[in-house]
Amino acid sequence: MPSLSTQTSGAGRKTFLAQHPSVMWFLLALALFTLGVTVLAEATGAGLISTSFVKTLGKTLCLCLVAIAMDVVWGYCGILSLGHMAFFGIGGYAIGMWLMYARTEIIVRDSLLAAPIPPTPQEITDGIGTQIFGVVGSAEFPLIWAFADSFALQLLMVILVPGLLALVFGWLAFRSRVTGVYLSILTQAMTLALSLYLFQNDSGLRGNNGLSGLQNIPGFETVSQDAISIGFFWASAVALGLGYVLFAFVVSGKMGSVVRGIRDNEARVRFLGYHVESYKLFVFTLTAIVAAIAGALYYPQAGIINPAEIAPIASIYLAVWVAIGGRGRLYGAVIGAAFVSLVSSWFTGGGAPDVELGIYTIKWTDWWLVLLGLSFVAVTLFFPQGIGGLFDRLVRNPTPDAEGQK
Amino acid sequence: MKRLLEVSGVSVTFDGFRAINNLSIQIGQPELRAVIGPNGAGKTTFMDIITGKTRPDSGTVTWGEKGVSLLAMSESQIARLGIGRKFQKPTVFEAQTVSENLGLALKNRRGPLDVLMYRRSRRDTARIGEIAEEIGLSAQLARPAGQLSHGQKQWLEIGMLLAQDPQLLLVDEPAAGMTPSEREHTTDLLRRAAETCAVVVVEHDMEFVRRLECKVTVLHEGAVLAEGSLSHVTRNQDVIDVYLGR
Numbered sequence: 064m065p066s067l068s069t070q071t072s073g074a075g076r077k078t079f080l081a082q083h084p085s086v087m088w089f090l091l092a093l094a095l096f097t098l099g100v101t102v103l104a105e106a107t108g109a110g111l112i113s114t115s116f117v118k119t120l121g122k123t124l125c126l127c128l129v130a131i132a133m134d135v136v137w138g139y140c141g142i143l144s145l146g147h148m149a150f151f152g153i154g155g156y157a158i159g160m161w162l163m164y165a166r167t168e169i170i171v172r173d174s175l176l177a178a179p180i181p182p183t184p185q186e187i188t189d190g191i192g193t194q195i196f197g198v199v200g201s202a203e204f205p206l207i208w209a210f211a212d213s214f215a216l217q218l219l220m221v222i223l224v225p226g227l228l229a230l231v232f233g234w235l236a237f238r239s240r241v242t243g244v245y246l247s248i249l250t251q252a253m254t255l256a257l258s259l260y261l262f263q264n265d266s267g268l269r270g271n272n273g274l275s276g277l278q279n280i281p282g283f284e285t286v287s288q289d290a291i292s293i294g295f296f297w298a299s300a301v302a303l304g305l306g307y308v309l310f311a312f313v314v315s316g317k318m319g320s321v322v323r324g325i326r327d328n329e330a331r332v333r334f335l336g337y338h339v340e341s342y343k344l345f346v347f348t349l350t351a352i353v354a355a356i357a358g359a360l361y362y363p364q365a366g367i368i369n370p371a372e373i374a375p376i377a378s379i380y381l382a383v384w385v386a387i388g389g390r391g392r393l394y395g396a397v398i399g400a401a402f403v404s405l406v407s408s409w410f411t412g413g414g415a416p417d418v419e420l421g422i423y424t425i426k427w428t429d430w431w432l433v434l435l436g437l438s439f440v441a442v443t444l445f446f447p448q449g450i451g452g453l454f455d456r457l458v459r460n461p462t463p464d465a466e467g468q469k
Numbered sequence: 470m471k472r473l474l475e476v477s478g479v480s481v482t483f484d485g486f487r488a489i490n491n492l493s494i495q496i497g498q499p500e501l502r503a504v505i506g507p508n509g510a511g512k513t514t515f516m517d518i519i520t521g522k523t524r525p526d527s528g529t530v531t532w533g534e535k536g537v538s539l540l541a542m543s544e545s546q547i548a549r550l551g552i553g554r555k556f557q558k559p560t561v562f563e564a565q566t567v568s569e570n571l572g573l574a575l576k577n578r579r580g581p582l583d584v585l586m587y588r589r590s591r592r593d594t595a596r597i598g599e600i601a602e603e604i605g606l607s608a609q610l611a612r613p614a615g616q617l618s619h620g621q622k623q624w625l626e627i628g629m630l631l632a633q634d635p636q637l638l639l640v641d642e643p644a645a646g647m648t649p650s651e652r653e654h655t656t657d658l659l660r661r662a663a664e665t666c667a668v669v670v671v672e673h674d675m676e677f678v679r680r681l682e683c684k685v686t687v688l689h690e691g692a693v694l695a696e697g698s699l700s701h702v703t704r705n706q707d708v709i710d711v712y713l714g715r
Contacts, residue, residue: 330560
């Protein structure tokens with residue numbers, strides 16, 4: 064017995080990172096990657112990587128962040144949510160509103176200052192309204208723009224709006240014990256409803272035009288896009304690192320045990336005395352908030368957001384990335400999101416050479432989705448553990464046989 | 470022996486089929502009780518009602534000296550009162566280790582924040598060690614439960630019930646699919662558990678019930694047909710007609 068207790072107290076003294084070497088390895092890899100890109104980027108290094116590619120890499124890191132959130136809610140907790148890209152989009156809209164408002168304000172103020180009579184605050188507000196909403200035939204600020212002039216409040220909206228939406232939606236769905244495919248359909252319906260609503264001109268968010276010019280950061284007009292892109296790249300890398308540590312903490316220990324228990328046998332967890340609905344709600348809401356933060360970092364790098372980004376297909380892609388990367392392991396989600404999204408932009412961006420078949424030419428811009436679909440089916444059938452599972456087999460020692468010896 | 474659970478006048482109908490018909494049973498503490506009956510007698514529905522999975526159409530289910538009603542409580546609340554349930558099929562978390570399975574069941578605070586901040590104390594580690602010893606899985610603590618044999622999974626599930634520090638254990642066919650020596654171990658486990666808490670065993674196998682040496686309740690068509698020692702109920706003509714005499 065004494066040896067057992069010293070062992071326990073020894074483990075208790077160890078820090079979280081020391082107990083989870085895989086998190087250390089991930090952070091190290093992320094740091095090296097960030098350093099490498101920094102050294103090669105135009106603003107900070109040799110200039111071997113173009114600014115647009117730095118943005119692509121920064122956006123990819125944000126996609127990795129939303130993918131680990133998806134992995135926690137689906138791979139660990141068993142909730143196949145088709146709504147997490149909607150939360151991602153809401154985060155983008157929330158930050159985009161401030162970006163667009165603040166930048167338009169500067170432009171309007173400058174142009175009115177040239178006039179002989181100094182402008183009144185009302186004239187400035189009207190000017191901003193005309194600039195932003197002229198495209199949908201309006202000049203009035205809808206109520207949802209009430210906080211758009213404040214960076215701090217709008218940042219709060221990045222967390223509050225998706226957080227509350229997830230909380231209310233999750234509470235209604237989990238309380239009624241909607242599970243499995245029915246829950247997926249419900250989340251998809253929420254996503255579809257949201258994107259259809261945003262497509263309307265009178266939604267107050269510029270309808271199908273969406274928000275644009277988000278790459279121009281107010282207050283940093285004199286800073287070149289080279290520098291802004293590397294700044295966002297760093298911010299995305301930090302967010303991914305923090306998100307990874309947060310989720311690794313959540314899915315380790317007893318919380319992870321309960322959450323995986325819910326995935327594998329919800330009723331058993333309930334009969335052990337756990338209020339399953341609270342746990343699902345916790346995981347669903349936390350991952351929704353992280354997804355929104357990822358979106359808030361993504362869209363300033365993309366420069367534009369429109370309702371098509373929120374359409375259910377985006378959330379389905381997210382599920383495909385996580386499945387290809389390997390569910391139930393955080394690094395699997397990172398591998399899946401990075402690999403599939405980069406390969407996807409290579410194929411759809413015309414990077415992949417066409418294949419001549421004599422009678423027919425395969426143009427990858429048209430055929431990429433077919434290839435993605437087939438690889439999804441292949442992964443599901445032949446490598447249910449995904450790329451992360453192959454990675455596990457290479458890295459880890461073979462598991463001991465059923466007898467635990469030999 | 471004080472009264473722990475009182476089921477009285479309970480009826481349940483599923484789509485016109487009366488699964489439980491004016492059923493009344495009292496369980497004391499400590500007590501070992503076997504519930505037997507042919508297929509469709511309502512044994513599993515009886516457990517579903519106590520654990521809050523099924524709501525009865527009429528009747529009352531009360532708990533403890535104070536007679537708290539269980540009917541308005543959720544499954545997790547009932548479990549937290551100290552009612553543990555073992556399913557017919559062994560349901561352990563196969564992807565998790567034996568130690569994690571027992572840790573999940575260990576009596577501790579069950580709220581999400583408590584669980585998030587939980588760190589296994591020495592006392593908890595020691596308790597898990599004790600239970601593993603009791604169920605004969607000390608050497609298997611670090612192994613995934615999915616690798617255990619059928620019998621070991623059943624014991625692990627009983628161990629998970631013991632870890633909850635329950636007052637009432639509901640055990641559904643614990644001996645199904647076990648070898649004779651495994652059965653013996655299971656009988657011992659249940660008898661020892663019944664020294665401190667109430668244990669209700671639902672069982673098909675008469676030989677197993679005989680070994681438990683306890684009071685037997687015979688269910689038939691959702692109601693109690695006979696109650697008493699095994700030799701007493703097996704002499705009962707009604708029991709012979711509906712069950713043994715088939």
